[in-house]
Amino acid sequence: MKPAIHVLNGPNLNLLGTREPETYGRETLADIEARLTATAGAAGFDILFRQSNHEGDLVDWIQEAARTGAAIILNAGAYTHTSIALRDAISGSNAHVIEVHLSNVHAREDFRHVSLIAPVAAGVILGFGSLSYDLALHGLLAKASQPKS
Numbered sequence: 001m002k003p004a005i006h007v008l009n010g011p012n013l014n015l016l017g018t019r020e021p022e023t024y025g026r027e028t029l030a031d032i033e034a035r036l037t038a039t040a041g042a043a044g045f046d047i048l049f050r051q052s053n054h055e056g057d058l059v060d061w062i063q064e065a066a067r068t069g070a071a072i073i074l075n076a077g078a079y080t081h082t083s084i085a086l087r088d089a090i091s092g093s094n095a096h097v098i099e100v101h102l103s104n105v106h107a108r109e110d111f112r113h114v115s116l117i118a119p120v121a122a123g124v125i126l127g128f129g130s131l132s133y134d135l136a137l138h139g140l141l142a143k144a145s146q147p148k149s
């Protein structure tokens with residue numbers, strides 16, 4: 001069985017492509033999923049790509065990924081800035097999470113400058129538009145191919 005990487009997307013990311021394109025670009029979540037699936041597949045990894053507008057779904061999916069030993073690329077959307085439940089899901093399940101954002105949240109409103117996820121994430125990539133997801137995947141694949149020290 002191929003190892004899996006779970007890509008989890010939070011609220012309103014189902015609207016990518018039409019949602020504030022000046023901030024988030026014109027690519028849809030399906031476009032990103034297709035690209036990541038191809039890249040991961042070429043490296044021998046499966047991608048499980050999910051989106052939910054509901055915090056509890058994301059909590060369940062983080063726990064599930066951790067249980068199965070899958071690394072997570074997580075764009076928690078606005079829950080990034082508010083959700084103690086997501087943070088606790090990551091720290092409580094020892095999930096290996098790379099936090100991603102399309103936009104540079106630090107160049108935006110003050111309420112976006114705080115991430116409750118970042119302190120429990122293995123890494124954070126933001127501000128590259130949809131390429132943030134690709135960069136996170138490349139990072140995970142490069143790490144996976146490094147000899148264990």
Ligand code: DQA
Pocket residue numbers: 011012013075076077078079080100101102103104105112
């Ligand atoms: C986002 C940034 C968040 O502040 C916002 O609520 C989103 C998208 C991003 O990818 O840039 O929904 O996570």
